[in-house]
Amino acid sequence: MIDKLLFYGHKNVKNQSLKWFPMDTEKLYLQNLSKFNSENNWKDVDISYDFNSYGFRCDEFTSDNNIVFLGCSNTLGVGLPLENTFAYNVSKSLNLKMCNLGKGGGALDTCFRLAYYWLNILQPKIVVCQMPEETRLELRDTLKEVEEAGDPWKTELLVSYTHKFYRKHWLRFPEQYILHQHKNLLAIKSLCQQLNIKLVVLDQSIFRDIKDSERDFARDLAHYGRKTHKQLANIVLGKINEQEY
Amino acid sequence: MLQHELFYSTDSEERWITNLTRHTNNLLDSGWDKNSVIDYKFDSHGFRNDTDEIPKDSILVLGCSFAQGVGLRKEHTFGSILSKKTGIPHLNYAMQGTGPLAAFYIAEKFIKEIKPKYICYLRSMITRLDIYEPEENYLSFTHDPYASVNRARKIPYLTSRRHLSFDHHWLALENFRSKVNDCVELAITKIAEDNNAQIAILDCCAKYKKGTEYENSLLRKVHIKARDLMHEGPYKHEFWASKFLQELKLDR
Numbered sequence: 001m002i003d004k005l006l007f008y009g010h011k012n013v014k015n016q017s018l019k020w021f022p023m024d025t026e027k028l029y030l031q032n033l034s035k036f037n038s039e040n041n042w043k044d045v046d047i048s049y050d051f052n053s054y055g056f057r058c059d060e061f062t063s064d065n066n067i068v069f070l071g072c073s074n075t076l077g078v079g080l081p082l083e084n085t086f087a088y089n090v091s092k093s094l095n096l097k098m099c100n101l102g103k104g105g106g107a108l109d110t111c112f113r114l115a116y117y118w119l120n121i122l123q124p125k126i127v128v129c130q131m132p133e134e135t136r137l138e139l140r141d142t143l144k145e146v147e148e149a150g151d152p153w154k155t156e157l158l159v160s161y162t163h164k165f166y167r168k169h170w171l172r173f174p175e176q177y178i179l180h181q182h183k184n185l186l187a188i189k190s191l192c193q194q195l196n197i198k199l200v201v202l203d204q205s206i207f208r209d210i211k212d213s214e215r216d217f218a219r220d221l222a223h224y225g226r227k228t229h230k231q232l233a234n235i236v237l238g239k240i241n242e243q244e245y
Numbered sequence: 246m247l248q249h250e251l252f253y254s255t256d257s258e259e260r261w262i263t264n265l266t267r268h269t270n271n272l273l274d275s276g277w278d279k280n281s282v283i284d285y286k287f288d289s290h291g292f293r294n295d296t297d298e299i300p301k302d303s304i305l306v307l308g309c310s311f312a313q314g315v316g317l318r319k320e321h322t323f324g325s326i327l328s329k330k331t332g333i334p335h336l337n338y339a340m341q342g343t344g345p346l347a348a349f350y351i352a353e354k355f356i357k358e359i360k361p362k363y364i365c366y367l368r369s370m371i372t373r374l375d376i377y378e379p380e381e382n383y384l385s386f387t388h389d390p391y392a393s394v395n396r397a398r399k400i401p402y403l404t405s406r407r408h409l410s411f412d413h414h415w416l417a418l419e420n421f422r423s424k425v426n427d428c429v430e431l432a433i434t435k436i437a438e439d440n441n442a443q444i445a446i447l448d449c450c451a452k453y454k455k456g457t458e459y460e461n462s463l464l465r466k467v468h469i470k471a472r473d474l475m476h477e478g479p480y481k482h483e484f485w486a487s488k489f490l491q492e493l494k495l496d497r
Contacts, residue, residue, distance in 0.1 A: 112428050183349050187431035
């Protein structure tokens, strides 16, 4: 039997439309009100987080003309209206249907897990993989904890930054998580190769490469903002064009 | 530096002495008596190879203690059988006590250097979780019950089977572990392809019921075990060798 939890995004918010989504919370918004400026002006801006039946921030999936985005909250677009996200704009430019498999708090483990299940079904023309922070690790939590999870941030699949095991052993030697990330990326490449899908990889440095003057922040003042996503969309489109069809 | 050991991993002297007194008939049934000697030789990385030399266009063996041949003389391991049947030299880079992640780490680290022509990966138990540990003092961490008797083990990987978090998260659901294992296999396959090597993967725990007539004759003798009476014996290794030859199309 297939474990359904393995192919969900944010299962706890499936089929829901939310005004706030961690870490873009109302509480943080109120705290940030005095910090908003002309560069990052989010006062009275409404954002709608609409999740499909699998807990992803996009429309219901169909099997043709797709582009898949893998990544973390930056791909999901935390703190941004959907139409400002790079995933939305890349899809629109290419006239492809956006399947945004970005997951808040996600690791590259998450990207592989979702790619492994969904690529075969969605048969996308292109996969864009935005690599989450390399130190992240996704472990399966026990069923009991899954049932107890009510907060959308308390994910069904655990990325535990505070867990003793994680701190004591995972972060102890960078070789550990660098190799782990490399393994996941190779596996995603292998999947795409087998399915004849074009793959564009965006590593963490992509954000650093965007000029400071072109970098701004989302409503939570933590994630990247409209201008940064616009730049990112251009970079992705450039990378897609670099590769021949 | 090359090393020799007369006992190794679960094939420990302590177990040997116990088996000689308590399981004498089982040992005799598997062809072992009190004078049986196994000379384990290890290369400077701690892998079961007689020398540090890296032959060209070799067969690279990956996996756990089954692939390493714990409890068996080297000539009875499937790697040696493959070499004997094909004339292609092999390198055994399997490591006892490890899981699929360690196989990936080893593949990533050594395949580019070795440039093997063929890779035979005997997949180990997917319940195992390997954490990279480059310091020599990894033994103080590991919960692998065999690590403390494994002085030849120089490779900085460990398998924590009894760690609390491990039990709690890693072993929680089989489907999750399978996914991780599939990820490892895809990654190793990609490394193999990128380095122009042909890869075949078998499962060390798979139950085989039927094969060719030759394989069936081997399967009838798989009750013959390694010296530790835990690991598979020479006939199962011959069987694996036969399967790998088929997978790699070297049997023609």
